[in-house]
Structure formats: structure tokens, C-alpha cells
Amino acid sequence: MWRATRNRFPAGPSELLKRWSFGPLNNNPLEYFTGIAREYGDIAGLRILNFRTIFVNHPDLIEEVLVTHARMYTKGRVLRANRHVFGEGLLTSEGDFWLRQRRLTQPAFHRARIASYAAAMVEYSQRMMDGWRNGEERDVHREMLRLTLQIVGKTLFDADVERDAQEVGKSLELLLEIGANFRRTIFVPHWLPTPANLRVKREVAQIERIIYRIIAERRASGRDAGDLLSMLLAAQDEDGSRMTDKQLRDETITLFLAGHETTASTLSWTWWLLAQSPAVEARLHAELDAVLGDRAPTLDDLPKLVYAGHVITESLRLYPAAWGLARLAVEDHEIAGYPVTRGMGVTMAQWVVHRDPRWYDAPEEFRPERWENDLLKRLPRFAYFPFGGGPRQCIGNTFALMEATLILATIARKFRLRLVADHPVVPLASITLRPRHGVRVKLESREKKEAVPSSNGKQAAVAD
Numbered sequence: 226m227w228r229a230t231r232n233r234f235p236a237g238p239s240e241l242l243k244r245w246s247f248g249p250l251n252n253n254p255l256e257y258f259t260g261i262a263r264e265y266g267d268i269a270g271l272r273i274l275n276f277r278t279i280f281v282n283h284p285d286l287i288e289e290v291l292v293t294h295a296r297m298y299t300k301g302r303v304l305r306a307n308r309h310v311f312g313e314g315l316l317t318s319e320g321d322f323w324l325r326q327r328r329l330t331q332p333a334f335h336r337a338r339i340a341s342y343a344a345a346m347v348e349y350s351q352r353m354m355d356g357w358r359n360g361e362e363r364d365v366h367r368e369m370l371r372l373t374l375q376i377v378g379k380t381l382f383d384a385d386v387e388r389d390a391q392e393v394g395k396s397l398e399l400l401l402e403i404g405a406n407f408r409r410t411i412f413v414p415h416w417l418p419t420p421a422n423l424r425v426k427r428e429v430a431q432i433e434r435i436i437y438r439i440i441a442e443r444r445a446s447g448r449d450a451g452d453l454l455s456m457l458l459a460a461q462d463e464d465g466s467r468m469t470d471k472q473l474r475d476e477t478i479t480l481f482l483a484g485h486e487t488t489a490s491t492l493s494w495t496w497w498l499l500a501q502s503p504a505v506e507a508r509l510h511a512e513l514d515a516v517l518g519d520r521a522p523t524l525d526d527l528p529k530l531v532y533a534g535h536v537i538t539e540s541l542r543l544y545p546a547a548w549g550l551a552r553l554a555v556e557d558h559e560i561a562g563y564p565v566t567r568g569m570g571v572t573m574a575q576w577v578v579h580r581d582p583r584w585y586d587a588p589e590e591f592r593p594e595r596w597e598n599d600l601l602k603r604l605p606r607f608a609y610f611p612f613g614g615g616p617r618q619c620i621g622n623t624f625a626l627m628e629a630t631l632i633l634a635t636i637a638r639k640f641r642l643r644l645v646a647d648h649p650v651v652p653l654a655s656i657t658l659r660p661r662h663g664v665r666v667k668l669e670s671r672e673k674k675e676a677v678p679s680s681n682g683k684q685a686a687v688a689d
């Protein structure tokens with residue numbers, strides 16, 4: 226059972242919980258929510274001005290919110306405040322409209338369909354590495370962002386966004402950075418011409434230009450590429466009407482954003498963790514060498530890349546790209562005896578639950594082997610929920626896990642990534658959790674060093 230509640234909502238304005246201010250929340254939300262959990266236990270009422278939210282920190286209570294009472298909530302304030310970016314896309318739409326769009330989109334994410342994306346995931350990773358040289362320094366976060374954006378573009382929209390990837394990637398990144406200011410996002414209307422709002426508008430326009438071009442090209446060609454875009458274009462309502470360009474734009478921008486930055490950040494955290502854990506890295510390399518030898522991975526290898534899968538699972542535990550979720554109650558009800566009234570918020574934090582010693586031994590340590598012997602099955606359902614849960618669970622979870630494991634295997638087979646000393650790797654908890662200044666690494670080829678005679682006749686070691 227969840228721990229006893231120690232902090233009930235104050236009965237009147239004189240008992241406001243003054244400690245909840247946007248300052249600490251904005252500055253370091255990870256620390257902030259960890260502190261609330263430590264101080265108040267599994268459920269806490271928080272209040273600022275007339276803005277009230279309940280923070281729940283027990284898997285059973287999280288299940289109540291995301292599954293049992295799912296219909297009593299809409300998405301939280303931060304996502305709703307970002308509707309001018311995502312429009313009525315899957316992440317932000319609600320009710321019957323959301324359900325219809327989810328059903329339309331779902332077939333693109335069926336297991337069999339996703340399997341056909343595996344080759345593109347490996348091929349784009351290899352193409353990226355063609356430009357990598359032994360000994361050179363790179364920001365691997367930037368590399369992962371570009372790679373996952375290209376993969377989403379190719380697999381879901383059959384669009385080669387290589388030449389656009391830099392611009393779209395930069396714009397999406399800026400949007401997320403601006404979105405990291407919760408106070409601004411919630412309290413400053415998006416139509417006010419503040420510098421940040423104007424910036425958002427410019428970046429959205431930049432992305433839209435590219436998205437509308439992709440839509441127009443497909444409409445003009447009339448080609449059925451068998452991808453998500455063709456499915457969305459062909460979808461018809463009962464009255465025969467089709468999706469407008471605006472609806473297509475909303476779904477597309479949502480999938481580009483939800484589908485690339487999360488996986489890229491997961492991989493960036495993975496490289497960072499691996500570089501600091503030589504024993505884990507060695508075990509991963511041993512598995513890759515045994516399963517793959519000197520060839521690139523394919524879909525069929527995935528069931529054999531068990532340890533690589535655990536590395537990704539563990540990385541998503543410690544650095545969940547979606548570090549917290551929020552909901553807004555639309556009906557009065559109760560959670561664990563707390564009255565939840567319409568308009569009240571509920572917040573949950575994967576960051577906190579995933580590091581709770583009640584569920585994980587040595588929770589701060591990176592130990593992929595903890596997932597051996599079916600730990601997942603033994604945990605309460607919502608002690609591990611990097612992809613959320615209930616009806617609004619991530620539509621791309623299987624896609625993301627397959628993509629992350631294939632990219633990890635493709636790259637780790639060829640390169641070791643060493644951290645560049647003195648480069649700060651700091652988590653930035655905006656809508657997603659990403660390394661604020663990137664992750665600078667030195668590339669070290671894993672190809673066997675062979676001795677070849679150098680021009681002066683002496684033996685020299687070279688790596689591929």
C-alpha cells in the first residue's frame with residue numbers, strides 16, 4: 226500500500242502551501258519533485274494562487290490516474306499551453322477526435338509494420354558513421370537528434386529530410402528549450418508578442434514550411450507509399466471528408482517532435498552512462514561480437530540482443546525522456562481519499578518513481594543486469610512507466626525500443642564513445658529530459674588494430 230498521506234489540501238486560503246512556488250519548479254523540477262516525495266510521501270497537495278495540483282508518487286495511485294480514472298482527465302496545463310505548436314495532433318487532442326485519430330494512426334505502429342522499418346534504422350545509422358573518423362570529437366546528442374529525425378522522416382513519411390534535418394532539428398530544439406520555462410508557458414498567453422513567443426512563432430513557421438512541402442509533394446504525386454502519410458491522406462470520415470492540410474500538419478509535427486527527440490535523448494544518456502561504466506560496456510561489446518560478429522544488426526537479431534535491450538531499459542529508468550506527466554481533472558472524484566475537483570491538476574514523475582528504493586536496489590546505479598530474471602514482471606505495473614500508460618500510452622513505444630536497440634548495436638559494434646573531459650553533461654527537464662549542453666565524446670574505433678609497416682619501415686598500428 227502507499228504511504229500515509231501527510232499533507233492534505235489546506236482547507237482555506239489562509240493555509241496556502243507557500244512552499245510551492247514556480248521558482249524551484251522552474252529551476253530544477255527534478256530536484257523539486259524528488260524533495261516533495263521525500264517530504265510528503267506518496268500523495269501531496271500543492272497549491273499556488275488558485276492553481277492546485279496533486280502530486281502522486283505510488284505506482285498504484287499512478288495507475289488510478291492513467292488507467293482507472295483515465296476518462297476523468299485531459300492532458301495537463303503545459304501540453305495544453307503548447308497547443309499552438311502541436312495543434313490537434315495525437316499528443317494534445319482529446320475525446321472522440323483523439324480516438325478517431327489514434328485509430329487511424331495505430332496501423333502504422335503495428336508490430337509487423339514496424340518490423341519493416343528496421344532496415345532503414347540500421348542503414349541511416351551506418352550512413353551517419355560513414356562520416357565518423359577515429360579520434361575525432363563530436364556532440365553525440367546532436368548526432369542522435371539528426372539521425373532519429375531522419376529515421377522518423379523516412380519511415381513514417383517516406384521523406385528524405387537529410388537536407389532539412391539541421392533546420393527542423395534546430396527549430397524543434399528551440400521550441401523545447403523555450404517550453405522548459407513552465408511559468409512562461411502556463412502564464413504568458415502564446416499570442417502576446419514577447420520575444421520568446423515571437424521566436425516560437427518563427428520556429429514553428431520554419432517547420433511548417435517543410436511539413437507543408439512534404440504534404441504537397443505527396444498530394445501532387447498521388448503516390449501510395451504505404452506509409453503513415455499515405456494512410457492519413459487516404460483516411461475518410463463517415464461523411465466522406467478527408468483530413469485537411471491543417472490536420473495533417475498537426476499530426477506530422479507531433480510525430481516528428483514526439484518521435485525523434487525522445488529516442489535521441491535516450492540514446493545520448495545511454496552513451497553517457499556507458500562511457501562511465503566500463504564493465505557494462507565490455508559486456509555489451511561481448512554480446513555484440515558474439516551475436517553479430519562483423520556484420521550490422523537486422524530485425525532477426527533483436528531477440529538475441531538481450532543485454533543491449535537491458536541497457537536501453539535501464540537507461541530509460543534512470544533518464545526517462547518523458548520525466549513527468551500531468552493531467553487536468555474534468556470531473557470531481559477521489560484519489561486515495563483526496564477529493565479531486567474539476568480543474569485540479571495531477572502530476573506524476575517517472576524521474577522520482579524510477580529512483581525509488583522501494584522498487585529498485587541501489588536505484589542511482591546504472592545496472593542493466595537488474596532487468597534479468599523478469600524484474601519487470603515482479604514490479605508493480607507503474608513502478609516503471611517510461612512510455613506512460615492507459616489509453617494515452619505512447620503510440621511509438623515498440624518503434625522507439627526497436628530503434629534505440631538497433632542504433633545502439635549498430636554503433637557500439639564499431640565505436641567506443643569516450644567522454645571529453647570537462648564538458649558538463651547536465652539534465653534539462655523541459656517537456657522532455659535532455660542533456661542541456663549535449664554530450665561531447667571522442668570517437669574510438671573498435672575495429673581490430675593491425676600492425677602494418679609504415680613508410681619508414683617501422684611497425685605502426687592503425688585503426689580502420
Ligand code: HEM
Nearest residue numbers: 315316483484487488546547611612613617619620621625
Ligand atoms: C524513448 C522514446 C520515447 C519515450 C520515452 C516516449 C514517451 C511517451 C510518453 C510518456 C507518452 C505519454 C504522454 C502522456 O501520457 O501525457 C507518449 C505519447 C506519445 N508518443 Fe512517445 N515516447 C517515445 C518515442 C516515441 C516515438 C518514436 C513516437 C513516434 C514515432 C512517439 C509518439 C508519441 C505520440 C504520438 C504520443 C501521443 C499518443 C496519444 O496520446 O495517443 N513517441 N510518449
